[in-house]
């Protein structure tokens with residue numbers, strides 16, 4: 468489990484030529500870090516600003532962060548299963564059929580997981596958008612901004628994983644859902660970025 472790993476060990480295994488952890492895991496973990504940063508900005512601000520939504524939003528971000536850490540593990544499992552299916556024998560006609568079925572099944576899961584990562588990131592950003600972000604103290608505006616930009620990067624990375632796996636008819640509906648989600652997200656995140664920038668005086 469990723470949560471048990473020292474950061475150095477995780478980064479070494481990400482850099483290694485083994486297929487997992489891969490980009491999908493990195494997207495989910497980056498998003499988890501984004502949640503931490505945004506929660507921190509809210510918790511610091513909450514001490515001085517009378518905004519009862521901040522505490523709740525921070526708690527929600529903690530919950531989404533825990534989901535994202537789980538998705539980081541799930542992504543490695545799903546991509547590993549796909550790589551295993553690819554390694555199945557293909558000597559006879561029935562083996563070929565079985566391998567094809569197993570690969571399709573694993574590919575659907577390897578596409579569903581980064582799509583779930585995208586959904587979690589959208590929830591995280593929606594949690595801070597609007598009044599909550601506007602009430603963040605200028606002293607932690609850089610943390611809010613960093614959290615937002617990390618969320619945006621993680622969203623685009625998770626989307627790239629959905630895209631690269633969307634090579635079959637069976638994954639097409641997931642791809643279409645991801646495109647819609649990304650477009651909607653970009654609108655929300657652009658506005659939120661403006662809020663953080665103006666707090667930063669940028």
Ligand SMILES: Nc1nc(=O)c2c([nH]1)NC[C@@H]1CN(c3ccc(C(=O)N[C@@H](CCC(=O)O)C(=O)O)cc3)C=[N+]21
Pocket residue numbers: 484485486487488489490491492542545546550577578580581628631632
């Ligand atoms: N949900 C999801 N998560 C991913 O992380 C994900 C994904 N989908 N879809 C595709 C991309 C690409 N990616 C690779 C990482 C390493 C190798 C790799 O190490 N390949 C070696 C070893 C192959 C083996 O061990 O059989 C090779 O090709 O020589 C390949 C591909 C992860 N991705």
